Amino acid sequence: MTRFWNDSNLKTENDSLSIDAISNLFGASIKNNFGIDIGKLKNIISLGVDYEKEDAESMAYSSLGGGQQTNTSTVFGLFAQGLSEFSIFSLIYGIRLVDYKSEFQIVSLDDSDILPSVGLIARPIENLELSANYGESVRASGLLLIQALANIFEGTDINGGRPLELETSQTFEVGVSYVKEAVFGKDRLSVSAQVFKTQLDNLIERVDVGRRPIGGIRNDSLGVISKGFEASLGWQTKKLQINLGLVLVDMEDEDGNLIPVNRRKAAPTGNRFNWSTLWQATSELQFGYSLNSVGDLDEVYEDVRPGYTLHNIQVNWTPRAIRGLRASLAINNLFNEGYIEQTSLAFFQSIIPEPGRDIRISLGYNF
Numbered sequence: 001m002t003r004f005w006n007d008s009n010l011k012t013e014n015d016s017l018s019i020d021a022i023s024n025l026f027g028a029s030i031k032n033n034f035g036i037d038i039g040k041l042k043n044i045i046s047l048g049v050d051y052e053k054e055d056a057e058s059m060a061y062s063s064l065g066g067g068q069q070t071n072t073s074t075v076f077g078l079f080a081q082g083l084s085e086f087s088i089f090s091l092i093y094g095i096r097l098v099d100y101k102s103e104f105q106i107v108s109l110d111d112s113d114i115l116p117s118v119g120l121i122a123r124p125i126e127n128l129e130l131s132a133n134y135g136e137s138v139r140a141s142g143l144l145l146i147q148a149l150a151n152i153f154e155g156t157d158i159n160g161g162r163p164l165e166l167e168t169s170q171t172f173e174v175g176v177s178y179v180k181e182a183v184f185g186k187d188r189l190s191v192s193a194q195v196f197k198t199q200l201d202n203l204i205e206r207v208d209v210g211r212r213p214i215g216g217i218r219n220d221s222l223g224v225i226s227k228g229f230e231a232s233l234g235w236q237t238k239k240l241q242i243n244l245g246l247v248l249v250d251m252e253d254e255d256g257n258l259i260p261v262n263r264r265k266a267a268p269t270g271n272r273f274n275w276s277t278l279w280q281a282t283s284e285l286q287f288g289y290s291l292n293s294v295g296d297l298d299e300v301y302e303d304v305r306p307g308y309t310l311h312n313i314q315v316n317w318t319p320r321a322i323r324g325l326r327a328s329l330a331i332n333n334l335f336n337e338g339y340i341e342q343t344s345l346a347f348f349q350s351i352i353p354e355p356g357r358d359i360r361i362s363l364g365y366n367f
Helices: 143-149
Strands: 002-013 018-038 041-059 068-086 089-104 107-122 128-139 167-181 188-201 204-206 216-219 224-236 240-253 272-280 285-294 308-317 325-332 358-365
Touching: 089 128
Parallel strands: none
Antiparallel strands: 002 018, 018 041, 041 068, 068 089, 089 107, 107 128, 128 167, 167 188, 188 224, 204 216, 224 240, 240 272, 272 285, 285 308, 308 325, 325 358
């Protein structure tokens, strides 16, 4: 059995916007595993139940009285999962029945869904793994939605008179990975690549924008599609670690239109390349370097959101004379490059730039 609590608070105060939303989330799950072997076919089956309850509070706009609004939502799920292995193949499968209820002033959401998942892994030769996965999930919560729902009133159009539906997602991934020990001696090489596609449907969104009381809330009729490619290369020896990564992602609606940054919907970025290196120079000194390069976003917006390249370095010192002591120096954005994170929201065409050079010194002692 597992249990968790999560308390979140979203609070902003400035001359043009004031938000105060609190979410208290409790969850628990019970799962039982058992194995069934049929000849060379080995199976592990899991059956379980999970439950989540979210109590939320948010402050309404002054034009609606400015009072504290409350919302309670519950999610109840039954699930079955399985892993079957035969020869070079592993099959992962599952199904989940979820029931969701929420009441917030004049908005209610009472919906259920059946969510399947399946994945196949094949190992045709030693060290090589091929995989394909498909899964579905749902969502109908979050601080931004809670804050928006605090500002509805009797005149708010709720989904054109139709019941709100759960937000759903479908994800499909195909990947390949190769891990090899002792390629050039006492080292380890890992290579992986993956193609993916995720589609979000029935996204709950505001019909209007701005500070005024909300004129309407609806399920968006157009799905959001995120598709792309990612690859990584890693090489490790006793004293040296090198990792390279590349991510290429496009976000568009079902009509093929690219989507700009939008709360609860999408956050497009330029193509991203990462390089990180750790070098254990001595038994006491470790040096690190990383490079994060982001390409231009030149098709999503009328004005190009420029790319940027950041260099970061770090030094870790663990003196043998004082066991348990660790001192670190990290300098992020080493060359003090001015840039804007591409996932930042614009407010009246203005975007807050990211901080410049960031120097951090830390000292820790374990005993």
